[in-house]
Amino acid sequence: MSHKTALTEQIFTLVDMLYREGMTTVVTSPGSRSTPLALAAEIHPGIRTFIHPDERSAAFFALGLSKKDKQPVGLICTSGTAAANYTPAVAEADLSHIPLVILTADRPAELRDAGAPQAIIQNNMYQNYARYFTELPIAESGVPQGFILDNKVRRAAAFFGGTACGPVHFNIPIREPLMPDMNRVDLFHREPSRTLTRTVPDSIEALSGHILVILGETHTDLTDVKALDCDNVTVIADPRQHYRLHHSDVITNHDLIFLSLTDTQIQDLETQFDYIIRVGEPLTSKASNQFLKRTKIPQIVISEYDNIKTFPKEPVKVYTGDVQAILDQIITSGVPGSDFLTRVNEGIGDMIEKNVRHYGDEGRMMYEILNQLDDSHSIFLSSSMPIRDYERYDLKNVHRVYANRGANGIDGVVSTALGMSAGEKMTLIIGDVALYHDMNGLIMAKLEQLNINVIVFNNNGGGIFSFLPQYTHKEHFERLFGTPIDLNFRHTAALYGYPYTEVEDVEDITADLLNRDGRQIIEIRTDRTENLESHQALKNEIATKVQSID
Incomplete structure (x- = not known):
């Protein structure tokens, strides 16, 4: 058996077995060592592929694809630091129980720890986050692959759903030459057979009372x-x-x-x-x-x-x-x-409804967005202020809401939202620092013709820190926490091919603007100090109202 035949049988069989277990979508980043993996996913008749040039954003894009339905989504990258860039998304996937299937190509043993290019230690590199790790043997003549691969894939598939759901990692050392036999589509013959079981504890103690x-x-x-x-x-x-x-x-x-x-x-x-x-x-x-x-x-x-x-x-x-x-x-x-909590809940809603129009801060802007945005839109909320303002100012409760709250970071927010936009109408609400942090993710709307509504609150820095104790130490606050970045996202929109609108006033937030077809960036410029003062003023009014309810 030639090297080409052994390589083809190993990689094509691996991909087909993962397809059998429910991996019908794969996100690939370009690279040389991962050539047979990328080609196998690309020509597999049952797998949809996305190509993302940035591994860090690619991983969060895959996380977004998987997030809604918790279906296993594959990630393919070349060797070296490409794989390291997956780490933030793998951590989020672990904490959020998202079944990512990470397929990292690697150098063979003779090129490791020898100064060869693009060779780092990839074995178990996500050990704090992956539920299962395995390394494949080198594809070579005389090494039977079928039983080995079936055992490894079935063990990994135990984490594609159920109570242990989470990311898994296959490290795959590959020797050159890298091209597989593209005619071996006969190796793609398995049918999807993934089954999930729901478990119920044997003994549940029923509770009475309130x-x-x-x-x-x-x-x-x-x-x-x-x-x-x-x-x-x-x-x-x-x-x-x-x-x-x-x-x-x-x-x-x-x-x-x-x-x-x-x-x-x-x-x-x-x-x-x-x-x-x-x-x-x-x-x-x-x-x-x-x-x-x-x-x-x-x-x-x-x-x-x-x-x-x-x-x-x-x-x-x-x-x-x-x-x-x-x-x-x-x-x-x-x-x-x-019914005390119910009455207080209703009282707060009435109070916001009556008083929010007296303000022009980010909270008021959020209130208007939620009132003008069509009910059919899902909303992806960035960490820090957007999800907190949504929780405070949403009185309608009609939109499906998503967020990355496993690690609660601002990593990959754009990419995750774009991954989710592949299946539904999506509005992303994000701050300027978080958008800057994942600007590369915006490219996928252009590459894959995805539609997304990006609303960025630009208060020139980390607005949430103004609500924390460190705000009182003004001599250090701006440099260490406020971190003004002085960005105009009009240029970002032009770079990535998004129509752009700048909003300067509440009256500019209209249903026509928010519900346009296609993709767009809407930049809302606000002032951090004014935002803090307005938030606190309305919060104090609400506290007075709540404390008067018996």
Whole structure:
């Protein structure tokens, strides 16, 4: 058997077996050593490929493709630092349970640690984040590949879904010559056979009494969970939890609630609930998490995944598996409890509705965006201020919301949103520093003819730091935290081929602007100091209102 035959059989079979397990999409970055991998994915009849020239952005683009439906998405790159650029996205995938399939080409053993170009240590390079790692043997005559590959792929596929879902890594050393036999399409013969099972714990202790349910982000659709409609249940939902789209009585102003309650009101609240059930990912709201950390109400966590997130407080009990089934078993109906949180939630909404028009800050701009944006648009929110302003100023609860809140960073926000835009109408709301951080990601709209609405709040720096204690140290603040970058994104739009609009006033935010077809960048220029003062003023007005409610 020739080297070409052995290489072709190994790589084509690997890609076809991954296709069998559900990998129907692959993002490839150009490179030489990865030639057979890239070609195998490109000519496979069941795989859709995207080509991204920047590995760091490519990985987040793949993460976005996988994020909505949690389908395994492949990543192919050449050897060397190309693979290292995947690391931020692999970390996010790990913490967000996203099944990325990382296929890194590598130098063979004789070229490692010998000064050969593009040779770094790639073995287990994502060891803190990948759920499974393996290295393939060199493709050569006399080494049977079928059984070896099937065993490795099936082990990796255990992490493509279910309670252990997350990224996996195949490192693939390849000897030259690199070209496979392009006629061997007969090796692509497997049918998709991926099956997922939902697990339910054997013994679930049913709870009675008044229950506060905290819904973080879940992959599972909780819309029709009947237990959440019981009269003795009060539901709080994170912006990323789509349950809020279908239930008008859900509490979404919890961040402002827990920012505003007096100690006496908190003590009264503690007497109103017998249990707190936390479902899915931790909440975005810092104030709500602080309440959960200090309350003495017993807390139960229900997790879709084995790597349970106990933040912000260790629960008294944890259940892992099918969230719908667990909720329906753990909650028993009972008599209605206090409607205090519901009344406060409604009071805050009324207060914002009546008072937000007195302001012209980023919060007011966010309010107008959410009112003018068509309901059919999904929204991707950058970390820092956009997701917090959305949580505070969204009174409609009609848009599907996504964000990278695994690591809570600003890495790859543009690329992740663009990956998600391949399947639905997408509006990205982002700050100037985060957009600068992933500007390379914008190229995919041009290369793949993707449509996305990019709204950038440009306050010339890190606006969220103005809300933190370091803001009081003015002599160091701007240099270390404010970090003004003085960018005009008109030039960015021109570089990457996006129509551009600059917004200077609230009245410029119109339905016509926000809902245009195609791709565009809308830049909203704001002032960080004015934004801080306006946010604090409205927050204080709301606190006064909340503290007057019995």
